[in-house]
Amino acid sequence: MTRYRQADRLRQLVFRSCLVLVLISRVHATNGMRVIGVGPVQRAMGGASVALPLDSAVSLTNPAALIELDRRLDISTTYFDPHVRYKAHSTGGMVTKDNTFICSDMSLCYIPAFGVTLPVNKAAAFGLGAYGVCGMGVKYPSNLYHNVTYTEYQYMKLTPAMAYRLNEKSSVGAALNLGYAMMEFNAGSPAEKPHNDGDALGLGFTIGTLYQFNDTIALGLAYESKQSFSDFKFSASSGTDKLRLNQPQSLTLGLALKPVKRLRMAFDVEWIDWPQTVGKNMPRYTKNSSGATPWNMNWDEQLIYKLGFEYDLNKSARVRFGYNYARNPLDSSRAFENISFPAIAEHHITGGLAIQLNNKRILNIGAMYAPEVSFHTANANQFIDNAKTQMYQ
16 A cells, blocks of 8 residues: 555656646757657667666657656756857848858757656556657848748647557557647738747547567557647737637657677657648638748658667667658748748757666666758749758757
8 A cells, every 4th residue: 555655646747747847948950840759768769668678758659668668757857059140031031141041049948758657567567757849940130021931839738548459469558648839930021910928738548559570670650640639829909819729630660689698779860740720821821810821841751770889889789870851841842931940850860878887777878969961942033032940950
């Protein structure tokens, strides 16, 4: 009974802490809108995790893999520092500093990750996580259309999950995805009214399976449903504007290899259906009292390749290396949208270190670098004859 009460107190503490700290986070991302991995462990592995569970964050990526973990609590924060700039040319005079680079001045980002895994017995396990998983935005001074260009979107997810072992080789799992998102923007001509302090609640699910062929090879598969959100509501002088922005479905296949005792390898391929939620003429206004210009992101589908290695240096230390690649999903003809939401990062090089402090505590350190990439765009109908956006992270 005492052990049960302690576990119950732990669950309550983790849940409350996650809610408070996730809500104060500022989130940005690199695969489209999404972070390449949650926390220092997944990120150091290039995001590969569906078939190789290393920490509690698998409740997010493949809940079936929770069954392979012991009781654990993972707490982390990530400092994220993207550098974004653009230059644009407009023969129509819609750029204050024509063909001159303007730098974004978005404040620093801290991304929290909290997860707990609680085995129920040999056949079942419970997991709970709260993560900053998605976001984008820029903060440019007045230039384009002689106005500031400011956008910010943040998406946090709470994931209660269960895993069940079917037999010695296979397990299944499911997670409920409870989302909270915040959005605001002030972009376009000075006549466009700022849209501030919009928020929305979302709901979806993730299901997954893990199959252990033997001690050397494992295969994982996870499907995340479309995350349906309530409308973002913005107050305008002429009434209320409502904008619908959901998150898309995705499917990930993962392979884990353990060729020698001290080495573990993981390879994931993920498909994200961006056209489902930010495709043609999306996101959509369901009510447009201010007469705001409609958005048309027109993003394409995205295939993401994730590769990670973990190697035991000795009994107390492990190193991790990873690589993540995805071609950006942007439409080069949507110049204004591409400047406002420059999700252009493609290559990501990652690494990390795990230090066993004692038999109950591990310190994980991870790092990621995305080399500078440029993206050319143009749209004469938007009075942008040509533009170039650059980013490194």
